[in-house]
Each structure stands twice: as structure tokens, then as C-alpha cells.
Amino acid sequence: MRAKKLLVFLLLGAFGCSPQATDEANYLASISDTKVLQFAIPGKELYDSHCANCHQKDGKGLGKLIPPLRDADYFKSNVHRSVWIMRHGKDGEILVNGQTYNQAMPANPKLSPLEIAQISTYLYNIWGNQEGVIDAPRVEAFLREQPRAN
Ligand code: HEC
Numbered sequence: 041m042r043a044k045k046l047l048v049f050l051l052l053g054a055f056g057c058s059p060q061a062t063d064e065a066n067y068l069a070s071i072s073d074t075k076v077l078q079f080a081i082p083g084k085e086l087y088d089s090h091c092a093n094c095h096q097k098d099g100k101g102l103g104k105l106i107p108p109l110r111d112a113d114y115f116k117s118n119v120h121r122s123v124w125i126m127r128h129g130k131d132g133e134i135l136v137n138g139q140t141y142n143q144a145m146p147a148n149p150k151l152s153p154l155e156i157a158q159i160s161t162y163l164y165n166i167w168g169n170q171e172g173v174i175d176a177p178r179v180e181a182f183l184r185e186q187p188r189a190n
Pocket residue numbers: 087090091092093094095105106107108109112114115116121122125126130131132133134136141142143144145146148159
């Protein structure tokens with residue numbers, strides 16, 4: 041009897057109350073600003089369904105085929121350019137963290153400015169980034185003008 045109770049206790053401890061095995065679900069936990077969270081929560085859903093197939097949920101990309109977004113000099117240096125790429129896709133050579141990539145990223149003509157704002161706010165406020173809210177009017181302004189370094 042006692043052994044059985046102990047077993048149940050151990051199983052609950054191991055599977056019931058332990059933190060998630062992967063850390064990807066917890067990226068949102070590093071955000072405390074509620075306005076940022078309002079964008080980042082739907083942004084995570086959109087990222088996971090529209091981008092993570094290639095860039096991976098952890099943002100580290102895929103070998104020599106897909107560049108990383110996490111800890112990536114290219115991504116960090118220009119929000120305008122990233123927003124433009126999310127809508128219009130990209131091909132041709134690209135240098136990210138000293139590594140050359142050359143595959144096509146498809147355009148996302150169906151993503152609305154608000155959805156791009158949500159994805160951007162998510163990505164630019166996790167993994168050490170702290171850009172704050174990137175809202176829909178800002179995205180619309182970015183999409184009106186092609187960035188120079190594309
Ligand atoms: C089918 C695979 C695929 C999907 C889906 C995809 N990308 Fe990409 N992405 C790429 C590839 C490949 C490149 C590099 C393009 C090149 O070589 O010019 C890239 C480049 C980028 C870049 C610039 C490079 C960098 O590392 O910063 C950003 C920003 C980016 N993608 C963000 C996104 C976001 C956000 C989404 C979701 C809305 C997304 N991508 C969806 C494949 C993909």
C-alpha cells in the first residue's frame with residue numbers, strides 16, 4: 041500500500057508538475073510588458089504555423105539551407121527589412137552571421153499588416169531582443185517603401 045502511494049507520488053512529480061521538456065513554449069515567459077504580450081501571443085501562433093517549418097521554432101534555422109533569426113546579425117540590424125521579407129519573400133545570396141545562404145523564401149501575400157506586426161513583435165521581444173511593440177501602422181509604413189539593403 042505504502043509503496044503504491046509512493047509510486048503515484050513519484051509519477052506525479054515526474055510527469056504532472058514538471059516544466060515542459062522543450063523550452064520553445066516558454067519564450068513568451070521572458071516578456072513582461074502586457075502590451076507586448078497582446079501582440080506576441082498571437083504572433084507566436086502565426087510564427088509557428090507560417091515560419092517555423094523553415095526557421096524552426098527555436099529560430100536557429102536549418103543547417104546551410106535556412107538562415108537563423110535567433111542571434112542573427114542580419115535579423116537584428118533592420119526591422120524594416122525583416123518586415124519587408126515577411127510579406128515579399130526573398131531570394132538571392134544572403135550573408136547571416138558570416139555564413140552565405142542562397143535559397144528562396146516564398147512571399148506571404150495573405151499575411152495582413154496586423155499579423156506581420158504580431159509576428160514581428162514576438163520575434164523582436166524574445167531571444168534577448170527588446171524592441172517593444174511593432175504595431176500595424178508601423179508595419180504599413182514599412183511596407184510602403186522597399187528598404188535599401190534588401
Ligand atoms: C519555405 C521556407 C521558409 C519559410 C516558410 C519562411 N522563410 Fe524566412 N527565409 C527562408 C530562406 C531560405 C531565407 C534566405 C533567403 C535568401 O537566401 O535570400 C529566409 C530569410 C528570412 C529572413 C532574412 C534572413 C535572416 O536570417 O534574418 C527573415 C527575417 C525571415 N526569413 C523571416 C521569416 C518569417 C518571419 C517567416 C514567417 C512569416 C518566414 N521567414 C518564413 C525560408 C523560409
